[in-house]
Amino acid sequence: MLDTKIKDLQFPRLPYAYKDLEPHIDARTMEIHYTKHHRGYFDKLIAAIKDTNFTGSTLRELFNTADRIPAAVRNNGGGFYNHALFWNVLSPGVDAQPSGKFALAIRDAFGTFENMQKEFNTAAANRFGSGWAWLIVGADKKLAITSSPNQDNPWMNVAELKGTPILGLDVWEHAYYLKYQNRRPDYISAFWNVVNWREVEKNYFDTTKSLSE
Numbered sequence: 232m233l234d235t236k237i238k239d240l241q242f243p244r245l246p247y248a249y250k251d252l253e254p255h256i257d258a259r260t261m262e263i264h265y266t267k268h269h270r271g272y273f274d275k276l277i278a279a280i281k282d283t284n285f286t287g288s289t290l291r292e293l294f295n296t297a298d299r300i301p302a303a304v305r306n307n308g309g310g311f312y313n314h315a316l317f318w319n320v321l322s323p324g325v326d327a328q329p330s331g332k333f334a335l336a337i338r339d340a341f342g343t344f345e346n347m348q349k350e351f352n353t354a355a356a357n358r359f360g361s362g363w364a365w366l367i368v369g370a371d372k373k374l375a376i377t378s379s380p381n382q383d384n385p386w387m388n389v390a391e392l393k394g395t396p397i398l399g400l401d402v403w404e405h406a407y408y409l410k411y412q413n414r415r416p417d418y419i420s421a422f423w424n425v426v427n428w429r430e431v432e433k434n435y436f437d438t439t440k441s442l443s444e
């Protein structure tokens with residue numbers, strides 16, 4: 232997706248039904264989030280690049296120049312990418328936990344799996360206003376936690392900590408307000424019940440492999 236020309240991007244299918252993440256994330260929130268918010272970022276991105284030089288650009292190129300592109304391109308480009316990643320790292324009926332080399336990499340960076348979750352929870356809870364929390368792979372191939380405001384992400388040249396996001400959590404109120412109202416910490420704890428570790432692990436291996444090439 233990062234290296235596809237923006238004019239060729241497709242709006243992705245949701246890999247499960249709206250109700251499948253209940254009770255942790257409710258069906259109504261999923262439906263609005265996917266069909267209105269995510270779809271909105273996609274449609275506005277396409278509208279924002281129409282008849283500009285950006286039609287032949289990729290998301291990677293936009294993110295590398297995030298501080299120099301129009302706000303509508305940065306915000307909607309980030310919003311499109313971030314949600315596509317987010318849907319894919321969620322899954323109903325998760326049983327798998329991180330294993331093998333990925334579990335070792337978590338221990339190497341954070342001491343324990345629980346410490347990693349704690350650090351992630353703090354990043355997600357303390358992000359003021361709207362934004363995202365991330366588990367990323369740095370250029371040194373080490374795992375780290377960060378967060379970003381609005382629809383920014385760790386690919387962007389403006390990121391506090393740059394890297395490849397392999398797990399993300401949307402902490403915009405639209406992601407949780409219907410079910411959790413102001414209780415963002417409850418939404419964050421519920422999120423861990425629906426993380427698709429197989430997909431996160433795949434993202435980790437794809438990233439470390441491409442950093443070795």
Ligand code: MN3
Nearest residue numbers: 268401403406
């Ligand atoms: Mn959202």
